[in-house]
Every structure is written in C-alpha cells, then in structure tokens.
Amino acid sequence: MKRAVVVLALAGCGDLSGFGGAVPPLATVRAEVAGDFAAVRLPGKAPALRVALVWGAQWLTEPLCIRPPDDASAAAAIAAGCRDPFGFVPARVAVDAPLEADGSATLSLFDLPGADVMVGDVTARVAYASVVVYDDLDGNGTLSLGQPNRLNGRELGPPDTAPPAADTVYAASFVTMTEPDTRLAFREGAFNLGAAFYPRSGCGDPLPSFSLVSAGGFSAAEAIAAQLRGELPKEPPGTCREETTDAPVALTYRRPAELHEVACEELRTDSSIRYREPPSDQPDMTRRTMACAKIPDFGTGTASGTIQLVVSGRSDDACIGLTHYVLRGCRNDPMCALPQWDITATPPTWWPCPVSAVGQ
Amino acid sequence: MWRIAVVIACCFGLPRVGRADDGTLLSDDTWRYRPGGDLAVNAGLAFGFPAALPTGLATGLGAGVSVGQGLAWGARAAWVSATESSLAWTVTHSDLQLRVTGAVNRAAGRGTLGLRLGLGGTLVHESRLRNQGMRAGLTGSDLESSAYKMLPAADLDAIVALHVAGPWLLVTSGGPSLDVLDGKLRAGWNAQLGVAWQP
Numbered sequence: 001m002k003r004a005v006v007v008l009a010l011a012g013c014g015d016l017s018g019f020g021g022a023v024p025p026l027a028t029v030r031a032e033v034a035g036d037f038a039a040v041r042l043p044g045k046a047p048a049l050r051v052a053l054v055w056g057a058q059w060l061t062e063p064l065c066i067r068p069p070d071d072a073s074a075a076a077a078i079a080a081g082c083r084d085p086f087g088f089v090p091a092r093v094a095v096d097a098p099l100e101a102d103g104s105a106t107l108s109l110f111d112l113p114g115a116d117v118m119v120g121d122v123t124a125r126v127a128y129a130s131v132v133v134y135d136d137l138d139g140n141g142t143l144s145l146g147q148p149n150r151l152n153g154r155e156l157g158p159p160d161t162a163p164p165a166a167d168t169v170y171a172a173s174f175v176t177m178t179e180p181d182t183r184l185a186f187r188e189g190a191f192n193l194g195a196a197f198y199p200r201s202g203c204g205d206p207l208p209s210f211s212l213v214s215a216g217g218f219s220a221a222e223a224i225a226a227q228l229r230g231e232l233p234k235e236p237p238g239t240c241r242e243e244t245t246d247a248p249v250a251l252t253y254r255r256p257a258e259l260h261e262v263a264c265e266e267l268r269t270d271s272s273i274r275y276r277e278p279p280s281d282q283p284d285m286t287r288r289t290m291a292c293a294k295i296p297d298f299g300t301g302t303a304s305g306t307i308q309l310v311v312s313g314r315s316d317d318a319c320i321g322l323t324h325y326v327l328r329g330c331r332n333d334p335m336c337a338l339p340q341w342d343i344t345a346t347p348p349t350w351w352p353c354p355v356s357a358v359g360q
Numbered sequence: 361m362w363r364i365a366v367v368i369a370c371c372f373g374l375p376r377v378g379r380a381d382d383g384t385l386l387s388d389d390t391w392r393y394r395p396g397g398d399l400a401v402n403a404g405l406a407f408g409f410p411a412a413l414p415t416g417l418a419t420g421l422g423a424g425v426s427v428g429q430g431l432a433w434g435a436r437a438a439w440v441s442a443t444e445s446s447l448a449w450t451v452t453h454s455d456l457q458l459r460v461t462g463a464v465n466r467a468a469g470r471g472t473l474g475l476r477l478g479l480g481g482t483l484v485h486e487s488r489l490r491n492q493g494m495r496a497g498l499t500g501s502d503l504e505s506s507a508y509k510m511l512p513a514a515d516l517d518a519i520v521a522l523h524v525a526g527p528w529l530l531v532t533s534g535g536p537s538l539d540v541l542d543g544k545l546r547a548g549w550n551a552q553l554g555v556a557w558q559p
Contacts, residue, residue: 016412016453016486016509016541023448026496110448112492188495209497 025108027210027245029053029184031131033103033171035253042168042256047135049170050098051105052143053184054262055117055129056174057091058197060271063296064310064322070293074310077291081148081312081322083261086220087176088130088198090265091117096142099133104248107131109210113186119197124190126206128183128198128213130174131249132262138166145265148321149313151283153276154341169259171251174198177223180239182214182249193232201232203240212249214241264319275334277341278309278325282350287314292353295326295334302335307353327355390525393470396558400426402531404554406438411455411482411511411539411548416442418455422552432463436478438552449488456483457550459515472529474519482513482539513539515550529556 031051041047065082069075083089094113097105113127120126134143144166174181177198185206193201200215216239218226226233268274290311297303309325327344330336347355406422418440426434438457443450459478466473486507493503517535524530534551 015507016484017488017505017507018413018451018486019444019446019449024490024493024498024502026490026492026498109496112495209495 023110025110026112027109027184027186029107029109029131029212029245030248031099031105031107031133031173031251032248033099033105033133033251033253035171037170037253040170040253040255042135044137048098048137048139050096050134050136050141050143051107052096052132052134053094053107053109053129054090054132054143055092055094055113055127056183056198057089057117057266057269058119059089059266059269061085062271062273062322063298064293067296067298071291073291074293077289077293077310077312077322080289080315081310081320083264083320084176084178086178086223087261088172088174088181089261089269090130090145090263093143093145094129118186118188120189120192120195122189124192124195125188126191126195126197127186128174129186130172130181130183130262131251132169132173133171133251133253134263135168135170137168140166143167143169143263145263146319147265147267148319149317150321151276151288151311151323152279153325154279167263168256169262170253170256172254172259172262173249173251175259175262177215177217177233178220179217180215181217182212182241184245184249185211185213187211196232199232200235200240201226202234202237204242207242207244210245212241212243212245212247215239260318261320272332273324274331275308275324275326275329276331277343278327278348278351280348282348283311285311287316288312289315290352304335306334308334309351309353327351393523394526395467396523396527396529398427398429398432400432400434400529400556400558402426402529402554402556404531404552406440406457406550406552408438408440408455408537408550409548410440410442410453411457411513411537411546412484412486412509412541413442413444413451413453416444416453418442418453420455422457422554424461426461426463428463428465430465432461432465432474434461434463435459436461438550445491448491450491451489452487454485454487456485457513457515458483459513463519465519470523472519472521472523474521476515476517476519476533478515478517480513482511484509484511509541511539511541513537517550517552521556523558527557527559529558531556 095107099105118125118127174183187206191205206213216236218233223233288311295303295306311323313320326334328339328342330340403423406420408418410416410418420440422438424436426432436459441454443452459480461476461478463474463476489504515537517533519533521529521531532553537548537550
C-alpha cells in the first residue's frame with residue numbers, strides 16, 4: 001500500500017506537455033561569415049544582411065549552352081545568356097535568419113526537405129542545400145529568388161515574365177561544383193553516387209540524415225573529359241569532408257556579380273526549351289545580345305539546319321537566360337509536324353536571321 | 361499402431377445412440393426477470409474525452425464493482441487511450457481513471473436507472489514523438505519523451521441497466537467529467553457500454 005502511494009505521488013510530479021512546449025529543430029546549422037563586407041558592398045541603403053538555407057534543384061542546361069557555338073555572335077549570346085552548367089540552382093528557401101553583428105547566424109530547420117528537392121528513390125535519396133548570405137533589399141524577410149528576364153512571344157500562352165531577383169547575394173557556401181563548396185546534405189537510405197546529383201565523386205558518402213559535406217571542386221575541362229570517359233569528375237584528393245551539423249559553415253564575402261545565379265531559379269529544369277513566335281514589332285533589344293544559331297540536334301539531322309534567334313537577357317539583369325524565337329514550330333518543339341505557327345512566308349520585318357534552313 | 365487400435369475399439373466397442381443433451385443452456389427461466397443481489401460487477405468498452413489532451417476521442421476498457429441496491433457504493437477503473445498529432449508532435453495519452461463511486465439506483469421494470477458520482481484521480485501517461493524526428497536522425501529527448509501526471513477528477517454518470525438473462529445485465533452509462541490540470545478545471549465526458557453480473 002505504501003509503495004502504491006509513493007508511486008502515485010511520484011507520478012503526480014510529472015509535467016504533461018501535450019502539443020505545447022518548445023519544438024526541437026530537426027537540424028541546426030551555424031553559419032560564420034568572414035571577410036571584408038565593405039569591400040564588396042554595393043552602394044545603396046544600409047544593408048539588412050540575412051542568412052538563408054536554400055535547397056538545390058536538379059537542373060540540366062539547354063543544349064545550345066554546351067554545344068560549340070556556330071560563330072562568334074552565337075558565342076557572345078551564349079556567354080551572355082547561359083548560366084554556369086555546373087552551378088548551384090536553387091529550388092526553395094527552407095529557412096532564414098538574421099546575420100548577427102559578429103557575423104554568425106543559426107538556422108534551425110523544422111521541416112525536412114520535400115520529395116521534390118530530393119534526388120533518388122525512397123531507398124536512396126539525397127538533397128543538398130547552400131547557405132546564402134544576402135541583403136534583404138525588398139525587406140520581406142526571406143531570400144527572394146529571381147528568374148531570367150525573357151522576352152515575350154506573339155500571343156501564344158501567357159507571357160513568360162519573371163520577377164527580377166530582388167535581393168543581393170554576398171556569400172554562399174555552394175556556388176558551383178567548379179569551386180570549393182560546403183553543402184548541407186540530407187540523405188535518406190543508401191547513397192547512390194550514380195544519381196550524379198551535384199556529384200562529389202572521390203569523396204565519402206554524406207552521413208545519414210543531415211550532414212555537412214565539402215569538396216574542393218573540379219574544373220570544367222576535367223568534368224568534360226570525365227564525361228567523355230563515361231565517368232563522374234573526381235574531386236581533388238584531400239578536399240573532401242563529411243561531418244555532422246555541429247561544425248559551422250564558413251563563408252566569405254564575395255562580389256555579388258560572382259554570386260547572382262545562386263538566387264536565380266529555373267522554371268524548366270530538364271533542358272527543354274520554350275520556343276516563341278517572334279512578335280510583329282521588334283522587341284526591346286536594349287542591352288541584350290542576340291544571335292542566329294542553328295537548332296542543336298547533336299548530329300542527328302532532325303533539325304535540318306533550322307535557324308533560331310536567341311536573345312540574352314539584359315546585361316544588368318540579375319538572372320540570365322535565353323529567349324528562343326523560331327519562325328515555324330511549336331512551343332516545345334521547333335520541328336513539330338503540325339506547327340502552332342508558321343510565318344516563314346511572312347517573317348517580321350525586323351527578323352535578322354535567314355528565313356530558310358541553312359546547310360549543316 | 362496401438363493408438364489406432366484403441367480408437368477403433370472405442371468406436372465399435374462403446375456404441376451409443378445420439379440424443380439431445382438434457383442440460384439445455386437456455387430455457388424459459390433464462391429470460392425470466394429476477395432482481396439481483398447487492399453485489400454488481402460490470403465491465404465494458406469505455407469512451408471519453410482525454411483528460412489532458414485538448415482534442416481527440418479516448419477509447420479503452422473499463423470495469424467496476426458496486427455494493428448495494430438503492431444506494432450503492434463501489435469503485436471503478438478505466439483505461440482509455442488517444443493519439444493525436446500536430447505539425448510537430450504525435451502525442452499519445454493513456455488515462456487510467458480510478459474512482460470511488462456512490463450511486464442512487466431505482467428499479468424500473470426489467471431495468472435499473474441510476475445516477476453515479478465518482479471521485480478520484482486520473483493517472484495520465486503522455487508519450488510524445490517528434491514528427492519526422494527519426495528521419496532527421498534525432499535521438500533522446502529531442503525525438504521522444506514521456507511523462508506521468510495524476511489529475512484529481514470527478515465523474516457524474518447516468519446509468520441504464522437492463523436485466524437480460526439470469527444474473528447478466530446490459531449496462532450503459534455516461535455523463536460529464538471534470539479534472540484539474542495545471543490548476544485549471546477541465547470539462548469532458550465519459551461513457552461506457554458493457555455488461556454487468558449481478559448474482
């Protein structure tokens with residue numbers, strides 16, 4: 001009897017929380033930013049620096065951007081309108097926090113990455129995130145992702161206007177695979193290197209669940225050579241790290257011009273292209289680079305030398321991209337059998353390219 | 361082999377003509393009403409509002425014993441459990457309701473109507489699991505926690521009992537309940553559907 005009373009008395013001392021109380025984060029990432037901010041700061045009002053954790057998207061560049069250019073004008077348009085094919089492409093901002101005066105920030109994750117940012121099946125999938133330091137110019141408290149500023153076509157479908165990148169990025173832990181990077185990884189199940197999602201060949205697998213992984217970066221030439229061998233490019237020996245999220249993520253301030261693509265999302269991630277019918281009036285080509293280029297068909301001959309007009313975004317746009325005009329075709333396929341438009345007989349007066357296909 | 365021989369010998373050596381059993385389980389007397397004694401024991405399915413969770417339906421089992429007819433006293437215990445989720449937590453509360461009861465009963469035909477007051481406590485066991493915590497690799501108290509707490513409680517139940525067969529009754533009861541959680545009075549309800557044995 002005494003024993004029962006003691007048990008009940010002790011039981012009464014417990015504390016029920018129900019749905020209340022503090023919710024522990026699923027992961028916590030500490031960011032530490034170093035460097036001379038004043039040296040890289042853009043002129044303007046007092047900055048409101050914040051730190052965001054951004055999950056990356058699986059993205060493939062469009063064929064025109066990786067093919068050898070037809071001529072110098074095409075090379076110029078590619079240079080002005082194609083983003084780094086090895087670069088980090090954001091998909092979603094997961095969490096955001098203000099940057100403290102001592103250059104540190106703590107990012108607490110209360111949600112796991114969604115399946116749309118994880119690559120692989122449910123037995124082996126992974127997501128990567130970049131830690132981004134930015135100036136919250138629009139004051140909305142989160143990193144605003146921008147999109148390329150593409151030109152409109154003629155009447156087919158809604159215009160592809162996109163919000164410009166409103167915030168300025170000053171540091172990122174993962175900018176491109178051709179530079180040293182540190183990423184937050186979320187791994188579920190096994191790790192499938194063959195998925196080639198921002199590959200780190202030669203490095204160890206990310207730890208289960210959340211971890212920080214680092215790599216030294218490979219060159220574009222090494223990546224192309226490895227691809228020709230049917231391999232993934234190797235990370236430099238000794239540059240790999242896989243550690244828990246207890247370690248801080250070290251960042252360094254950089255010029256925003258080197259980082260603007262970190263905050264530029266892509267509507268199409270599978271290398272497909274939205275083709276447009278050229279409008280009757282010439283679009284505003286101010287500060288844009290354009291070129292007449294053959295539609296790439298990788299030597300299959302299916303494009304039959306069809307010419308497209310590619311136009312880059314404006315030189316001062318935060319996000320770069322290409323607009324594709326063809327005189328005949330469909331939105332997703334310029335060589336479609338039943339074209340949605342065909343104005344080869346009556347091209348716009350401003351059309352600068354050959355009307356008929358050219359020899360390959 | 362010898363087992364088979366024994367079976368065959370029994371089949372052929374001990375023949376009996378099949379006939380109905382004289383000791384029938386049911387007879388006219390089975391359904392005849394007869395008032396029960398002072399002792400009544402009951403048990404059944406229990407339902408109710410969780411004692412400490414803000415939402416949900418707790419289900420489980422309950423049992424009780426009472427002595428007396430017009431005025432009866434006794435004790436009851438019920439164990440009910442409810443699991444509910446928020447964005448962050450999956451919370452399971454298991455309530456062990458322990459009551460000392462006093463009841464006023466009145467016979468009405470084959471049935472009995474009553475009003476029962478129960479006083480005592482509810483021992484609540486709470487188990488909390490952080491949603492997605494296992495996938496995220498959380499361990500220890502960040503992943504799950506549990507706690508016990510005894511809450512003072514009281515129930516007021518209306519009782520309807522119906523004599524069905526011999527000493528067996530079908531009993532249903534239900535009514536409001538009160539408990540004290542963190543110094544605040546919480547209202548709820550309890551109900552039970554079961555059988556009673558009143559020899």
